[in-house]
Amino acid sequence: MKPALHELAKLAKERQSENKKYFDKLKKHPPRDLDYQMQELHEREFKKTDCLQCANCCKTTGPLFTSADIERIAKHFRQKPQQFIDHYLRIDEDNDYVLKSVPCTFLDAENYCTIYEVRPKACREYPHTDRTKFYQIASLTLQNVSICPAAFNIVEEMKKRIPMK
Numbered sequence: 001m002k003p004a005l006h007e008l009a010k011l012a013k014e015r016q017s018e019n020k021k022y023f024d025k026l027k028k029h030p031p032r033d034l035d036y037q038m039q040e041l042h043e044r045e046f047k048k049t050d051c052l053q054c055a056n057c058c059k060t061t062g063p064l065f066t067s068a069d070i071e072r073i074a075k076h077f078r079q080k081p082q083q084f085i086d087h088y089l090r091i092d093e094d095n096d097y098v099l100k101s102v103p104c105t106f107l108d109a110e111n112y113c114t115i116y117e118v119r120p121k122a123c124r125e126y127p128h129t130d131r132t133k134f135y136q137i138a139s140l141t142l143q144n145v146s147i148c149p150a151a152f153n154i155v156e157e158m159k160k161r162i163p164m165k
């Protein structure tokens with residue numbers, strides 16, 4: 001069962017210290033089959049997840065845009081990359097291109113992404129719970145569990161399935 005969106009930040013905060021300790025241990029002793037297990041946990045959770053009922057990632061946090069993303073999306077709009085940047089993006093504190101504002105400009109009223117076919121790589125991969133060497137993105141995941149109910153559940157299930165002593 002997914003946590004309700006309005007409770008997610010509070011629940012994630014309550015688990016923060018436990019999750020941090022878990023990922024610290026996981027980093028030191030990652031099981032050999034971690035990639036395989038994460039793939040399975042991710043697929044199982046997303047089979048029962050309807051992102052169109054949620055869109056919390058698109059509403060509350062934006063992706064970073066790589067140069068390849070900018071070129072591809074600008075081309076889709078028949079714009080020059082710099083025109084696209086001027087119109088939609090700003091540079092954040094890590095020197096990455098991000099949206100000028102959230103909710104994302106490209107999200108429509110029914111939670112559909114209006115640039116779905118050409119959306120940024122970070123959107124395609126969010127919440128990154130099936131990436132290899134998952135322990136390497138511990139701090140990002142600690143943030144994502146407060147945004148994405150599917151990521152929250154995956155981490156909860158992961159702690160049960162891959163216990164760390």
Ligand code: SF4
Nearest residue numbers: 051054055056057148
């Ligand atoms: S926050 Fe997670 S569950 Fe919600 S739309 Fe984004 S990826 Fe899907």
Ligand code: SF4
Nearest residue numbers: 058104106107113123
């Ligand atoms: S580009 Fe599309 S998938 Fe990415 S945040 Fe915006 S609406 Fe969501």
